[in-house]
Amino acid sequence: MTGMARERRMAEIFVEVADSLVEDFDVIDLLHRLSERCVELLDVSAAGILLANAQGELRIIAASDERTRLLELFALQHDQGPCVECYRTGAARTNIELTRPEPADGRPHFAARARETGYVNTHALPLRLRSRVIGALNLFQTAPHRLGDDDIALAQALADVATIAVLQQRTLEQSQVENSQLEAALTSRVLVEQAKGVLAERWNTSVDDAFAAFRSYARARHLRLSELAARIVSGDFDTADIPVPATVSPEDRRG
Known part of the structure; x- marks a missing residue:
C-alpha cells in the first residue's frame, strides 16, 4: 500500500469507527474490526485486543482471526507475556524479538508458543485512558521487520480507539459503570x-x-x-x- 493510499485508508477507517460509536453499538464486532484494521494498516500478521477482568487478569476479547493456536497464544498472556507487562506498567512494549534468548526471561512458555506458531516479533500497546489501563493491543509479525515510530504511533491510536469503544466514552470517575462495561464485554x-x-x-x-x-x-x-x-x-x-x-x-x- 502506497503512502497516499495508506493515509486515505486510515482516514476511512477512523470515520468508520466514529460512525460506529453510536448509542447501543456492538462493541465486540467493533473490536474485531479494529483488530482486522491493524493487520491491514500495519506490517503485522495478527492482532488481538485483551481486556482485564475484575481480578486484573487479561482475557482475549477480539482477534484479527479466530485460529485456535492464535487464540491460545493470546490466552496464555493472562499470566505472562508482553501484554501483561504492558498492562501492569502502562507502557508500550514494542519490537520484541521472540527468536532471541532474552525475551524468554519471565515468559518462556509465551515465547516458545509464539515461535511454534510462526511469529518472530511482537508488540503490546496499552488500552489506556488518562492514568487508567484497562487492557492491551497485541501485534504479531511473521517477518523480522521492526515497526517504525509512525507505525507504533498509529497502533497506539487504534488502541486508544478500542479503549473509547469499550468504555463507551464514559469518564473514568464512573468506576462502577466502567467495571460493569468491562465485565459485560468479557x-x-x-x-x-x-x-x-x-x-x-x-x-x-x-x-x-x-x-x-x-x-x-x-x-x-x-x-x-x-x-x-x-x-x-x-x-x-x-x-x-x-x-x-x-x-x-x-x-x-x-x-
Whole structure:
C-alpha cells in the first residue's frame, strides 16, 4: 500500500469507527474490526485486543482471526507475556524479538508458543485512558521487520480507539459503570466463543468458518453478536436460519 493510499485508508477507517460509536453499538464486532484494521494498516500478521477482568487478569476479547493456536497464544498472556507487562506498567512494549534468548526471561512458555506458531516479533500497546489501563493491543509479525515510530504511533491510536469503544466514552470517575462495561464485554466474548463451538460442531467445520458465517448473519440483520450468541447457546434460535459455509459439504453437516 502506497503512502497516499495508506493515509486515505486510515482516514476511512477512523470515520468508520466514529460512525460506529453510536448509542447501543456492538462493541465486540467493533473490536474485531479494529483488530482486522491493524493487520491491514500495519506490517503485522495478527492482532488481538485483551481486556482485564475484575481480578486484573487479561482475557482475549477480539482477534484479527479466530485460529485456535492464535487464540491460545493470546490466552496464555493472562499470566505472562508482553501484554501483561504492558498492562501492569502502562507502557508500550514494542519490537520484541521472540527468536532471541532474552525475551524468554519471565515468559518462556509465551515465547516458545509464539515461535511454534510462526511469529518472530511482537508488540503490546496499552488500552489506556488518562492514568487508567484497562487492557492491551497485541501485534504479531511473521517477518523480522521492526515497526517504525509512525507505525507504533498509529497502533497506539487504534488502541486508544478500542479503549473509547469499550468504555463507551464514559469518564473514568464512573468506576462502577466502567467495571460493569468491562465485565459485560468479557461475558459477551464467552457467549460468542460458545456459539462458535456450537456452530462448528453442528456443521463439522472450523471455528474460523463458523465465526465468519455467524458474524455475517448478525451484521446483515443488525443483531448484536452477544445477543445472537446467547440465543444460540440457550437453544432459543434455529441455527438452520444461518447459511452454512460453502466449505461444508452436505454429508458433513450434522443435525
